[in-house]
Amino acid sequence: MKEGWDPDIYLRYEGYRARPALDLIEQIPLDIEGGIVDLGCGPGNVTKRLKDTWPDRAVTGIDTSEAMLAKARESYPDITWEQGDMSTWNAETPKALVFSNAALHWITNQEEVVPRLMDAIKPGGWLAFQIPVTEESGYQICLSATVHSERWAEKLANVWMYKNPMDPGAFYDLLTPASTSVDIWVTDYHHVLEGKNPVVDWIMGTGLTPYLAVLDEAEKTEFMADYRGQVLEAYPKQGNGKTLFLMKRIFVLAQKA
Numbered sequence: 001m002k003e004g005w006d007p008d009i010y011l012r013y014e015g016y017r018a019r020p021a022l023d024l025i026e027q028i029p030l031d032i033e034g035g036i037v038d039l040g041c042g043p044g045n046v047t048k049r050l051k052d053t054w055p056d057r058a059v060t061g062i063d064t065s066e067a068m069l070a071k072a073r074e075s076y077p078d079i080t081w082e083q084g085d086m087s088t089w090n091a092e093t094p095k096a097l098v099f100s101n102a103a104l105h106w107i108t109n110q111e112e113v114v115p116r117l118m119d120a121i122k123p124g125g126w127l128a129f130q131i132p133v134t135e136e137s138g139y140q141i142c143l144s145a146t147v148h149s150e151r152w153a154e155k156l157a158n159v160w161m162y163k164n165p166m167d168p169g170a171f172y173d174l175l176t177p178a179s180t181s182v183d184i185w186v187t188d189y190h191h192v193l194e195g196k197n198p199v200v201d202w203i204m205g206t207g208l209t210p211y212l213a214v215l216d217e218a219e220k221t222e223f224m225a226d227y228r229g230q231v232l233e234a235y236p237k238q239g240n241g242k243t244l245f246l247m248k249r250i251f252v253l254a255q256k257a
Protein backbone atom coordinates (compact mmCIF):
# COMPACT_ATOMS: atom_id res chain seq x y z
CA MET A 1 0.00 0.00 0.00
CA LYS A 2 1.05 3.58 -0.39
CA GLU A 3 0.79 4.81 3.20
CA GLY A 4 3.91 6.24 4.76
CA TRP A 5 3.49 9.71 3.27
CA ASP A 6 5.09 12.48 5.30
CA PRO A 7 3.60 15.85 4.35
CA ASP A 8 6.56 17.80 5.77
CA ILE A 9 9.11 15.86 3.70
CA TYR A 10 6.83 16.14 0.65
CA LEU A 11 6.52 19.92 1.05
CA ARG A 12 10.29 20.50 1.07
CA TYR A 13 10.15 21.16 -2.67
CA GLU A 14 6.70 22.70 -2.61
CA GLY A 15 7.48 25.38 -5.22
CA TYR A 16 8.81 22.97 -7.82
CA ARG A 17 6.12 20.38 -7.17
CA ALA A 18 3.35 22.98 -7.54
CA ARG A 19 4.70 24.46 -10.78
CA PRO A 20 3.17 21.86 -13.17
CA ALA A 21 -0.17 22.18 -11.34
CA LEU A 22 -0.12 25.93 -11.91
CA ASP A 23 0.82 25.42 -15.55
CA LEU A 24 -2.18 23.10 -15.91
CA ILE A 25 -4.63 25.38 -14.03
CA GLU A 26 -3.74 28.21 -16.42
CA GLN A 27 -5.00 26.14 -19.35
CA ILE A 28 -8.46 25.39 -17.91
CA PRO A 29 -11.21 27.67 -19.33
CA LEU A 30 -13.76 26.89 -16.62
CA ASP A 31 -16.93 28.66 -17.70
CA ILE A 32 -19.76 26.49 -16.40
CA GLU A 33 -21.22 26.44 -12.88
CA GLY A 34 -20.28 23.67 -10.48
CA GLY A 35 -17.87 22.35 -7.91
CA ILE A 36 -14.27 21.23 -8.16
CA VAL A 37 -12.62 18.05 -6.91
CA ASP A 38 -8.88 17.51 -6.46
CA LEU A 39 -8.05 13.79 -6.48
CA GLY A 40 -4.91 12.74 -4.59
CA CYS A 41 -4.80 16.23 -3.07
CA GLY A 42 -1.86 15.51 -0.71
CA PRO A 43 -1.15 18.30 1.80
CA GLY A 44 -3.60 20.61 0.03
CA ASN A 45 -1.34 23.37 -1.25
CA VAL A 46 -2.36 22.72 -4.88
CA THR A 47 -6.05 22.42 -3.89
CA LYS A 48 -5.66 25.86 -2.31
CA ARG A 49 -4.47 27.18 -5.71
CA LEU A 50 -7.70 25.82 -7.24
CA LYS A 51 -9.70 27.65 -4.56
CA ASP A 52 -7.73 30.86 -5.12
CA THR A 53 -8.36 30.64 -8.87
CA TRP A 54 -12.10 29.95 -8.51
CA PRO A 55 -12.94 31.35 -5.03
CA ASP A 56 -16.74 31.14 -5.37
CA ARG A 57 -16.83 27.40 -6.02
CA ALA A 58 -17.05 24.49 -3.60
CA VAL A 59 -13.66 22.78 -3.68
CA THR A 60 -13.08 19.30 -2.23
CA GLY A 61 -9.73 17.58 -1.78
CA ILE A 62 -9.69 13.77 -1.68
CA ASP A 63 -6.80 11.55 -0.61
CA THR A 64 -6.21 8.13 0.93
CA SER A 65 -3.54 9.34 3.34
CA GLU A 66 -4.80 10.49 6.74
CA ALA A 67 -1.44 12.19 7.39
CA MET A 68 -1.77 14.26 4.20
CA LEU A 69 -5.41 15.12 4.97
CA ALA A 70 -4.54 16.16 8.53
CA LYS A 71 -1.96 18.58 7.16
CA ALA A 72 -4.44 19.89 4.58
CA ARG A 73 -7.18 20.41 7.20
CA GLU A 74 -4.83 22.25 9.51
CA SER A 75 -3.48 24.50 6.72
CA TYR A 76 -6.68 25.27 4.78
CA PRO A 77 -9.82 24.93 6.92
CA ASP A 78 -12.04 26.68 4.33
CA ILE A 79 -11.72 23.74 1.91
CA THR A 80 -13.58 20.42 2.29
CA TRP A 81 -11.25 17.43 2.82
CA GLU A 82 -12.41 13.84 2.45
CA GLN A 83 -10.71 10.49 2.73
CA GLY A 84 -11.33 8.51 -0.42
CA ASP A 85 -9.67 6.28 -2.99
CA MET A 86 -9.59 7.71 -6.51
CA SER A 87 -9.42 4.23 -8.02
CA THR A 88 -13.05 3.66 -6.94
CA TRP A 89 -14.24 7.26 -6.45
CA ASN A 90 -17.52 8.53 -7.94
CA ALA A 91 -19.03 12.00 -7.56
CA GLU A 92 -22.34 12.33 -5.71
CA THR A 93 -23.18 15.28 -7.97
CA PRO A 94 -21.39 15.97 -11.26
CA LYS A 95 -18.57 18.53 -11.06
CA ALA A 96 -17.42 21.39 -13.27
CA LEU A 97 -13.81 20.28 -12.85
CA VAL A 98 -12.15 17.04 -11.82
CA PHE A 99 -8.47 17.79 -11.27
CA SER A 100 -5.50 15.67 -10.27
CA ASN A 101 -1.85 16.67 -10.01
CA ALA A 102 0.91 14.08 -9.66
CA ALA A 103 -1.37 11.42 -8.22
CA LEU A 104 -2.90 9.17 -10.89
CA HIS A 105 0.36 7.20 -11.24
CA TRP A 106 -0.34 5.80 -7.76
CA ILE A 107 -3.22 3.71 -9.04
CA THR A 108 -2.86 0.57 -11.11
CA ASN A 109 -6.09 0.85 -13.11
CA GLN A 110 -5.68 4.15 -14.99
CA GLU A 111 -7.42 2.69 -18.04
CA GLU A 112 -10.59 2.04 -16.01
CA VAL A 113 -10.46 5.15 -13.85
CA VAL A 114 -9.71 7.82 -16.45
CA PRO A 115 -12.84 7.25 -18.58
CA ARG A 116 -14.92 6.81 -15.39
CA LEU A 117 -13.81 10.24 -14.18
CA MET A 118 -15.64 11.70 -17.18
CA ASP A 119 -18.90 10.37 -15.68
CA ALA A 120 -18.31 12.63 -12.68
CA ILE A 121 -18.20 15.78 -14.85
CA LYS A 122 -21.06 17.98 -16.10
CA PRO A 123 -21.42 18.53 -19.84
CA GLY A 124 -19.05 21.37 -20.74
CA GLY A 125 -16.93 20.70 -17.65
CA TRP A 126 -13.30 19.60 -17.56
CA LEU A 127 -11.03 16.75 -16.61
CA ALA A 128 -7.48 18.00 -16.03
CA PHE A 129 -4.57 15.91 -14.79
CA GLN A 130 -0.80 15.71 -14.77
CA ILE A 131 1.26 12.56 -14.24
CA PRO A 132 5.06 12.29 -14.00
CA VAL A 133 6.64 10.02 -16.61
CA THR A 134 9.10 8.13 -14.46
CA GLU A 135 10.12 5.23 -16.67
CA GLU A 136 13.32 6.64 -18.17
CA SER A 137 14.30 9.00 -15.37
CA GLY A 138 17.67 8.52 -13.68
CA TYR A 139 16.25 8.25 -10.15
CA GLN A 140 13.82 5.54 -11.27
CA ILE A 141 16.49 3.54 -13.09
CA CYS A 142 18.62 3.69 -9.92
CA LEU A 143 15.64 2.66 -7.79
CA SER A 144 14.94 -0.33 -10.01
CA ALA A 145 18.60 -1.35 -9.93
CA THR A 146 18.71 -1.12 -6.11
CA VAL A 147 15.40 -2.89 -5.55
CA HIS A 148 16.28 -5.72 -7.94
CA SER A 149 19.84 -6.16 -6.66
CA GLU A 150 20.70 -9.44 -4.95
CA ARG A 151 20.59 -7.78 -1.52
CA TRP A 152 17.02 -6.47 -1.82
CA ALA A 153 15.20 -8.45 -4.52
CA GLU A 154 13.59 -10.99 -2.21
CA LYS A 155 12.68 -8.60 0.60
CA LEU A 156 11.19 -6.00 -1.74
CA ALA A 157 9.70 -8.31 -4.37
CA ASN A 158 6.10 -7.55 -3.46
CA VAL A 159 6.33 -3.85 -2.79
CA TRP A 160 3.86 -1.99 -4.88
CA MET A 161 5.35 0.66 -7.16
CA TYR A 162 3.65 3.43 -9.03
CA LYS A 163 2.62 3.00 -12.63
CA ASN A 164 3.97 4.95 -15.55
CA PRO A 165 1.24 6.90 -17.34
CA MET A 166 -0.29 5.41 -20.43
CA ASP A 167 0.98 6.90 -23.65
CA PRO A 168 -0.72 9.97 -25.17
CA GLY A 169 -2.52 7.95 -27.85
CA ALA A 170 -4.05 5.64 -25.24
CA PHE A 171 -5.33 8.56 -23.16
CA TYR A 172 -6.67 10.18 -26.32
CA ASP A 173 -8.64 7.08 -27.35
CA LEU A 174 -10.02 6.59 -23.83
CA LEU A 175 -11.26 10.16 -23.58
CA THR A 176 -12.49 11.11 -27.05
CA PRO A 177 -15.80 9.14 -26.88
CA ALA A 178 -17.04 11.40 -24.03
CA SER A 179 -15.24 14.65 -24.95
CA THR A 180 -15.58 17.61 -27.27
CA SER A 181 -11.81 18.22 -27.09
CA VAL A 182 -8.77 16.40 -25.74
CA ASP A 183 -5.53 18.33 -25.36
CA ILE A 184 -2.36 16.43 -24.38
CA TRP A 185 1.18 17.70 -23.93
CA VAL A 186 4.45 16.62 -22.32
CA THR A 187 6.87 19.02 -20.64
CA ASP A 188 10.42 18.52 -19.33
CA TYR A 189 11.08 20.42 -16.08
CA HIS A 190 14.73 20.87 -15.18
CA HIS A 191 14.51 21.66 -11.48
CA VAL A 192 17.62 23.27 -9.99
CA LEU A 193 18.25 21.56 -6.67
CA GLU A 194 20.78 22.37 -3.97
CA GLY A 195 22.51 20.08 -1.50
CA LYS A 196 24.70 17.01 -1.46
CA ASN A 197 22.23 14.50 -2.86
CA PRO A 198 19.03 16.49 -3.43
CA VAL A 199 17.38 14.08 -5.87
CA VAL A 200 17.22 11.51 -3.07
CA ASP A 201 15.65 14.13 -0.78
CA TRP A 202 12.99 14.70 -3.45
CA ILE A 203 12.24 10.99 -3.85
CA MET A 204 12.11 10.47 -0.06
CA GLY A 205 8.80 12.33 -0.11
CA THR A 206 7.29 10.24 -2.91
CA GLY A 207 8.64 7.18 -4.73
CA LEU A 208 10.72 5.79 -1.86
CA THR A 209 7.83 5.76 0.61
CA PRO A 210 6.48 2.27 -0.25
CA TYR A 211 9.95 0.72 0.11
CA LEU A 212 10.93 2.48 3.32
CA ALA A 213 7.58 1.51 4.85
CA VAL A 214 8.51 -2.22 4.83
CA LEU A 215 12.12 -1.91 6.03
CA ASP A 216 13.29 -1.79 9.64
CA GLU A 217 15.66 0.98 10.76
CA ALA A 218 18.90 -0.95 10.06
CA GLU A 219 17.63 -2.08 6.65
CA LYS A 220 16.55 1.46 5.78
CA THR A 221 20.05 2.76 6.49
CA GLU A 222 21.60 0.06 4.32
CA PHE A 223 19.07 0.44 1.50
CA MET A 224 19.46 4.21 1.48
CA ALA A 225 23.27 3.95 1.37
CA ASP A 226 22.97 1.74 -1.75
CA TYR A 227 20.45 4.01 -3.40
CA ARG A 228 22.20 7.28 -2.52
CA GLY A 229 25.45 6.07 -4.07
CA GLN A 230 23.76 5.23 -7.37
CA VAL A 231 21.83 8.49 -7.57
CA LEU A 232 24.91 10.58 -6.84
CA GLU A 233 26.61 9.03 -9.87
CA ALA A 234 23.54 9.43 -12.09
CA TYR A 235 23.21 13.17 -11.36
CA PRO A 236 26.64 14.84 -11.61
CA LYS A 237 26.79 18.38 -10.22
CA GLN A 238 26.67 21.41 -12.51
CA GLY A 239 29.55 23.93 -12.62
CA ASN A 240 28.10 25.89 -9.68
CA GLY A 241 27.60 22.79 -7.51
CA LYS A 242 23.85 22.54 -8.06
CA THR A 243 21.97 19.57 -9.51
CA LEU A 244 19.68 19.67 -12.53
CA PHE A 245 16.82 17.29 -11.91
CA LEU A 246 14.81 16.36 -15.01
CA MET A 247 11.14 15.53 -14.46
CA LYS A 248 9.10 14.69 -17.56
CA ARG A 249 5.38 15.21 -17.05
CA ILE A 250 2.35 14.44 -19.20
CA PHE A 251 -0.68 16.75 -19.10
CA VAL A 252 -4.20 15.86 -20.20
CA LEU A 253 -7.09 18.31 -20.48
CA ALA A 254 -10.45 17.10 -21.80
CA GLN A 255 -13.81 18.86 -22.07
CA LYS A 256 -16.87 16.71 -21.38
CA ALA A 257 -19.33 16.51 -24.29
Ligand SMILES: C[S@@+](CC[C@H](N)C(=O)[O-])C[C@H]1O[C@@H](n2cnc3c(N)ncnc32)[C@H](O)[C@@H]1O
Binds near residue numbers: 044
Ligand atom coordinates in the same frame (compact mmCIF):
# COMPACT_ATOMS: atom_id res chain seq x y z
C1 LIG B 1 2.77 13.07 -5.12
S1 LIG B 1 1.40 13.37 -4.08
C2 LIG B 1 0.58 14.69 -4.94
C3 LIG B 1 -0.15 15.60 -3.99
C4 LIG B 1 -0.81 16.84 -4.62
N1 LIG B 1 -1.76 16.49 -5.67
C5 LIG B 1 0.22 17.78 -5.19
O1 LIG B 1 0.16 18.11 -6.36
O2 LIG B 1 1.12 18.22 -4.43
C6 LIG B 1 0.38 11.98 -4.41
C7 LIG B 1 -0.82 11.90 -3.47
O3 LIG B 1 -1.71 10.90 -3.98
C8 LIG B 1 -2.29 10.24 -2.87
N2 LIG B 1 -2.82 8.95 -3.32
C9 LIG B 1 -2.14 7.85 -3.69
N3 LIG B 1 -2.99 6.88 -4.08
C10 LIG B 1 -4.24 7.40 -3.95
C11 LIG B 1 -5.55 6.89 -4.21
N4 LIG B 1 -5.73 5.64 -4.65
N5 LIG B 1 -6.62 7.69 -3.98
C12 LIG B 1 -6.44 8.96 -3.51
N6 LIG B 1 -5.22 9.50 -3.25
C13 LIG B 1 -4.14 8.72 -3.46
C14 LIG B 1 -1.15 10.11 -1.87
O4 LIG B 1 -1.62 9.87 -0.56
C15 LIG B 1 -0.48 11.49 -2.04
O5 LIG B 1 -1.01 12.43 -1.14
